[in-house]
Amino acid sequence: xxxxLTKNIPNLGSRGDVKEVATSFARNVLLRNKQAIxxxxxxxxxxxxxxGKKAKEQTQALAELAKLNNQLSSLSLKLKEKANDQGxxxxxxxxxxxxxxxxxxxxxxxxxxxxxxxxxxKELGAYEIDYELSPELKGSFKLIIKA
Numbered sequence: 378x379x380x381x382l383t384k385n386i387p388n389l390g391s392r393g394d395v396k397e398v399a400t401s402f403a404r405n406v407l408l409r410n411k412q413a414i415x416x417x418x419x420x421x422x423x424x425x426x427x428x429g430k431k432a433k434e435q436t437q438a439l440a441e442l443a444k445l446n447n448q449l450s451s452l453s454l455k456l457k458e459k460a461n462d463q464g465x466x467x468x469x470x471x472x473x474x475x476x477x478x479x480x481x482x483x484x485x486x487x488x489x490x491x492x493x494x495x496x497x498x499k500e501l502g503a504y505e506i507d508y509e510l511s512p513e514l515k516g517s518f519k520l521i522i523k524a
Contacts, residue, residue, distance in 0.1 A: 378397070378398060378399070378400040378403045378404075378415070379395060379396070379397055379415070379416035380395070380396055380397075380398055380403050380407060380408075380413040380414065380415060380416055381393065381394070381395050381396075381413060381414050381415075381416050381420055381421070381424055382394045382395075382396060382407075382412065382413050383411065383412060383413055383414060384411075384412045384413075386407075386412055393424060393427070393428065395416055395421070395424070396413075403415075439511075442510045442511055442514050443514065445485070445510060446510055446514045446516055448485065449485065449508060449510075449516060449518050450516045450517070450518060451518075452483065452485075452518040452519070453518065453519040453521065454475075454478060454479070454482070454483075454518065454519065454520045454521065455521045455523070456470070456478065456520065456521070456522045456523070457523055457524070458470070458501075458522055458523075458524065459524070460500075460501050460524045464500050464501040464502070464524075465499060465500055466498070466499050466500060466501065466522070469497030469498060469499045470497060470498040470499075470520075470522065471494060471497040471498075472489045472490075472492040472493075472494045473489045475492050475494070475506060475520065476488070476489045476492055487508065487510075491508050491509055491510060492506060492507075492508050493506075493507040493508060493509055494506065494507075498520075498522065500522075501522050501523060501524055502521075502522060503519060503520070503521045503522075504519070504520045504521075504522070505517045505518075505519060505520075506518055506519075506520050
């Protein structure tokens with residue numbers, strides 16, 4: 378039986394995929410749990426219309442992300458933080474704080490999860506902060522921490 382997936386299903390496919398599955402699996406699991414719909418001519422035409430809109434939105438979003446990537450890659454942030462005599466910070470700097478600084482000072486809006494920081498920064502110095510806007514768009518910017 379041909380179906381159109383309405384949700385991402387591991388080992389089967391992602392939302393919008395047209396798949397051929399066993400009739401019993403489609404009726405007893407996928408259709409009953411509203412994870413799929415039957416692939417009729419009408420449903421397939423709706424899927425194509427939605428896919429066209431989605432493609433346009435995706436290209437616009439990708440263009441915006443590329444612009445943001447260019448802006449971030451040329452960025453150099455400077456911070457003044459309190460530290461002891463050995464150069465250790467009193468408060469560590471994590472991805473949430475870096476995100477807040479980007480938002481407040483540079484008006485750049487990211488999600489904290491997009492900033493790839495292995496562990497909080499706890500010492501003065503210059504750091505390369507990696508980020509991932511999408512699987513294709515990755516980069517880094519400079520963060521300089523002074524006392």
